[in-house]
Amino acid sequence: MKIAIVCYPTFGGSGVVATELGIALAKLNHEVHFITYKQPVRLNLLNPNIHFHEVNVPNYPLFHYQPYELALSSKLVGTIKKYNIDLLHVHYAIPHAYAGYMAKKMLEEEGIFIPMVTTLHGTDITLVGNHPYYKPAVTFSINNSDIVTSVSQSLKEDTMRLFDIKKDIQVVPNFIDVSQQKTSFTDCQRDVMALPEERIVTHISNFRPVKRISDIIDIFYNIQQKIPSKLLMVGDGPERKPAEQKCKELGIKEKVIFLGNSNEIDKILCFSDLFLLPSERESFGLAALEAMMNKVPVISSNAGGIPEVNSHGISGYLSDVGDVIDMSENAIKILEDDTTLERFKENAFREANKFDVNEIVPKYVALYEGALATT
Numbered sequence: 001m002k003i004a005i006v007c008y009p010t011f012g013g014s015g016v017v018a019t020e021l022g023i024a025l026a027k028l029n030h031e032v033h034f035i036t037y038k039q040p041v042r043l044n045l046l047n048p049n050i051h052f053h054e055v056n057v058p059n060y061p062l063f064h065y066q067p068y069e070l071a072l073s074s075k076l077v078g079t080i081k082k083y084n085i086d087l088l089h090v091h092y093a094i095p096h097a098y099a100g101y102m103a104k105k106m107l108e109e110e111g112i113f114i115p116m117v118t119t120l121h122g123t124d125i126t127l128v129g130n131h132p133y134y135k136p137a138v139t140f141s142i143n144n145s146d147i148v149t150s151v152s153q154s155l156k157e158d159t160m161r162l163f164d165i166k167k168d169i170q171v172v173p174n175f176i177d178v179s180q181q182k183t184s185f186t187d188c189q190r191d192v193m194a195l196p197e198e199r200i201v202t203h204i205s206n207f208r209p210v211k212r213i214s215d216i217i218d219i220f221y222n223i224q225q226k227i228p229s230k231l232l233m234v235g236d237g238p239e240r241k242p243a244e245q246k247c248k249e250l251g252i253k254e255k256v257i258f259l260g261n262s263n264e265i266d267k268i269l270c271f272s273d274l275f276l277l278p279s280e281r282e283s284f285g286l287a288a289l290e291a292m293m294n295k296v297p298v299i300s301s302n303a304g305g306i307p308e309v310n311s312h313g314i315s316g317y318l319s320d321v322g323d324v325i326d327m328s329e330n331a332i333k334i335l336e337d338d339t340t341l342e343r344f345k346e347n348a349f350r351e352a353n354k355f356d357v358n359e360i361v362p363k364y365v366a367l368y369e370g371a372l373a374t375t
Contacts, residue, residue: 001368002031002084004076006100007091009040013286014121017151017174018091019043024177024361026050035079037068041263053079069095069102076103080114087368089117090145093125094134097141115371117364118145120169122283122304125159139163146371149364152305155283170367173308174284175360176293178353180266190271193257199229199335202272202296204265204287205279207237212301214239215278215324217246217256219299222328224255227335231256234268269294273341274331277306280321285309288316292352297344299331309355315348 003025007018019040022032026049033051034040045052057071076099079085088103090096097118104116118141125138142148142165149172150156156169194200201220205211213233220231233243233256240258247256262268269275275291277300282288285306288298292309298316300306301323312318317330334344 001372002033002086003368004033004035004079004085004088005091006035006072006076006088006096007040009036009038009043013174013284014092014119015040016042016286017121018089018119020175020177020357021089021361021364022050023047024357025365028361028365031083033079033083033085035072035075051083069099072096072099073102073106076100077106080107081110081112085114086372087115087117089119089364089368091119092121093118093138093141097145098137101141101144113375115146115375117147117149117367117371118142119172120148120150120155120159120283122151122155122281125155125162125283135163139165143167146374147367149367151284152308154305154308158304172363172367173355173360174286174289175355175357176286176289176352178293178356193232193271194230195228197228199223199227199273199341200232200271201229201274201276201331201335202232202234202268202291203276204234204268204291205237205277207235207239207243209239210280211237211239212278212280212322213243214246215322215327216276217243217250217252218324219276219278219328219331220256221250221252222324223331223335224252226332229255229335232268232272233258234260234262234265236260265290266294269296272296274299274335275316276327276331277301277310278319278321278324278327279303279306282306289352289355292316292348295345295349297334297341297348299327299334301327309351311347311351314344315351316344 005022008015019042026032026047035053037055055072055075057066090100100116148167148169151174203216247253275296275298277288282304298310300310301321302318310316319326
């Protein structure tokens with residue numbers, strides 16, 4: 001098949017999953033065309049089955065906001081025609097499903113009919129999409145997609161509750177490539193981050209308010225009072241500076257390392273002992289899954305789709321959103337002795353295997369084949 005994938009090219013979960021899906025499809029000898037405004041951060045173009053097409057938006061003074069949707073739909077039309085694309089898969093409802101629908105209609109004017117699969121990832125539904133300004137367009141785009149998927153059962157239920165959806169939504173969870181899992185590196189450099197007797201606690205995100213970064217600092221503050229430890233904060237966003245200030249106020253500045261955005265997530269996780277994800281909302285919890293793949297147990301909230309990934313008492317522990325005390329106690333429970341920590345590490349890896357790329361990508365392929373069969 002020739003498949004066009006539209007996604008955000010950033011560090012966020014939807015872009016990562018879309019990119020990894022395209023890479024996996026290319027390995028299965030499908031021809032994959034990524035269409036977005038810059039090369040996705042995890043995209044390697046060495047595979048001859050992978051192509052990238054940049055969407056350029058001319059800067060006209062007439063427009064207060066440049067019309068990306070218009071440029072994207074036009075780019076889709078041109079790419080689909082030029083490369084004889086069989087199927088369009090858009091990730092994130094806004095603005096990709098809307099632009100995809102417009103491209104479909106323009107192509108139909110020329111007698112070209114192409115099915116569109118829309119994957120819902122989270123904030124495109126629960127936060128942005130539910131805003132009154134966008135809700136009618138999001139509802140329309142979902143209902144006019146040929147196939148709709150969501151990355152968790154929780155997100156499917158939220159979508160059905162928040163929107164007037166006429167389409168069936170199929171749950172296809174996010175995934176990871178377990179074969180890429182590495183728990184050791186010859187240049188791991190753990191000693192640069194922490195002393196041998198210290199545990200390493202890690203958080204990775206875009207540092208938005210929904211991630212409850214302040215809770216992470218509080219949880220770690222409680223952990224380090226009982227167990228010698230360091231905290232690695234990976235990522236960047238609006239909550240970073242307030243978090244840095246809070247570390248100073250609590251007197252733990254020297255124990256917390258802010259690393260910024262990184263393309264070496266596996267290397268960071270290889271020497272991590274515990275992962276914190278106390279989010280207020282998570283459609284799935286891809287960061288938790290990547291931690292588990294690297295044998296890192298997870299302390300998380302029970303929000304959204306996280307309980308579908310992190311198994312309570314097995315790969316880590318779940319707590320109510322904002323329950324810093326419970327999260328702290330559970331973290332200490334895992335970290336306080338080597339035997340318990342090792343058991344949780346092995347359990348985390350075993351649970352992660354349920355979401356291996358080889359288990360999930362065939363589900364997408366089957367959906368594609370079904371969509372093409374009805375075109």
